[in-house]
Amino acid sequence: MSRMGRPTVRLELTEDERETLVRWSRRASSSQALALRSRIVLACAEPEATDGSVAAAMQVSRPTVARWRKRFAARRLQGLCDEPRPGRPPSITIDRIEDVVITTLEQTPENATHWSRASMAKHSGLSKTTIGRIWNRFDLKPHVADTFKISNDPLFFDKVVDVVGLYLDPPVGAIVLCVDEKSQIQALDRSAPVLPMMPGMPERRTHDYVRHGVTTLFAAFDTATGEVITAIHRRHRTTEFRKFLNRIDREVPDDLDVHLICDNYQTHKTPEIKRWLEKHPRFHIHYTPTYSSWLNQVERWFAYLTGQLLQRGVHKNLQALERDLRNWVDTWNAEPKPFVWTKTAEEILGKLGRLCERISRSGH
Template sequence: MAGLVDEPRPGRRKPELVLSEAERAELTRWVRRATTAQFLALRARIVLRCAEGGTNKEVAAELGVAPGTVNRWRSRFIRLRLDGLIDEPRPGRPPSILLDQVEDVLTATLESTPGKDTHWSRASMAKHSGLSKSTIGRIWKKFDIKPHLQDAFKLSTDPQFVAKVVDVVGLYHNPPEKAVVLCVDEKSQIQALDRSQPVLPMMPGMPERRTHDYYRHGITSLFAAFNIADGSVISALHRRHRAIEFKKFLTRIDKVVPAGLDVHLVCDNYATHNTAEIKTWLGKHPRFHIHFTPTGSSWMNQVERWFGLLTDKLIRRGVHTSVKALEQDITAWIEGWNENPRPFTWTKTADEILNSLADYLTKINPPTTET
């Protein structure tokens, strides 16, 4: 009829999601617990937000997920409650492992050790939990937990950490005009190793084989300056790596780099890079500018990655009967590299590095709730 406006058709009303106090407490614990798997914490956040009355679109926008994801976990929770957030149910078969059993395995794995052992195995956790070894393996795989693996880390205690990160990363992303940026370091104590018996060559179905024991024939140290623009390397070999050798290497860089360019050096905080003798040399060569990476952050120096290539492709499997032979092979390898140098692409910004570190510190040191 004229004069009447059609009212919009109401959409399908979402099932109401109401939490018990126990469910709310458990979901909140999953969200705040540092050892909770990320996917489980996200599902808990979705349910908690839905329980506050948010629509799928609102919750999706707040948590940065698709509306379909919110709808999926809202519906699963309404049907299966807490058990529905752990894993997909198998068709025609109810879950055989209760939620509290899974949590007990995760908590024990992450927060305890089996007696005098340093870490859990599938067998020891199966004995502890009463579940089978294969079940323990599936739980660990689902939550990406690997008790048998160990990695190393070191958090920098440098009071100028932020300023140095910004400085060095700024050089990588925006190198100054009429200047060259060189990542400089020493690979010290490279050993000339000779196997006690000849290396057996690789054959079809059989890798190269070598004896586990070897003879040591001395050491050398490689000084290298990696050009971030083109990947070329300036190098020098010395039998020692003191400040005097570093000054000789600076002199070599000064001769190689064209006189019209400034030289920006990215170095770590090794003592030989910061002696009075080096400071005096730098004062007499004003085109040189040193940028120190934060203490304990050698990963920021691109030459370290280049050293890794040299180690993998030459040093680790090399056989040398003398230091001279080792140095000749290193020199030849570098000459070959410089015939077709390849720069690395630095992608992380300073903000991304600092935010990533902040997130990691929050994860390993979760904020405590004051009472």
């Protein structure tokens, strides 16, 4: 029996409408809601497009696609804008708001790298409070800057697929260990005693400190159980890394293959390490792509260690620091917590592709 329902509204766009929709969908100053609506309408205008196919492509629900298809058919471009709300009409026109948003995104003030509320208020003639509300409405934070780094590894695709495959579908009869070293861990002592927290007053410490040397923590994080094999050495050369591999070899049962996930630090690739791996055929090493330490789960574990022990720790000598490191690891291993990896290689590569597309559209 064929399904009965309302017929789909067909959309035919004029050249001006298509040009405007494309501009709205790509322009950085458009709100994300308007950009999504524009992409939905453009997709609906394609031959043989259905609500279901557009919803799948846009990753939205079918009712959402149907709503904007009908709104556009009834009111054209104006139908994609938000409905006016009851109450006193706004005292600032849409054009002035758009000017603030576009200026924030596409220009910089004189003698400054980014806008402040004061400089934008002076430039636009609006109050600093109004500028703050506009930026908050469009989630604009000119004072915040983040960083990113795109790997230039020619084998990036293959390495991502390899490492993520070990996380999501580990081999039978094997253990997967994320291996790295946290070097230059400093034993820091404050120049005055730390003042403890009191009601209405946070813990207080001096901004200066005294260094008492550095040490290195080698760690192998078991992705299945969350347990960690560790070793502490004062240096982090090939010799120390080989000693750590020997420790892993002793602690992992002989009947298991060992898959090691490492970064591209030169110590992990020296001829001595390669000879060691040849003599231990149950060990298989997998390298993460260049500039992709986020792919190694032990880095997340190091972040826990830093936040819970090192960031606010006070140590008067290296021995005290190393003792605290061992105690912290023992406590972790008493109740280990594996990390749940959910992203597939396809999702990671797709997100990277979208980032590269944004970079190419930025014109830089």
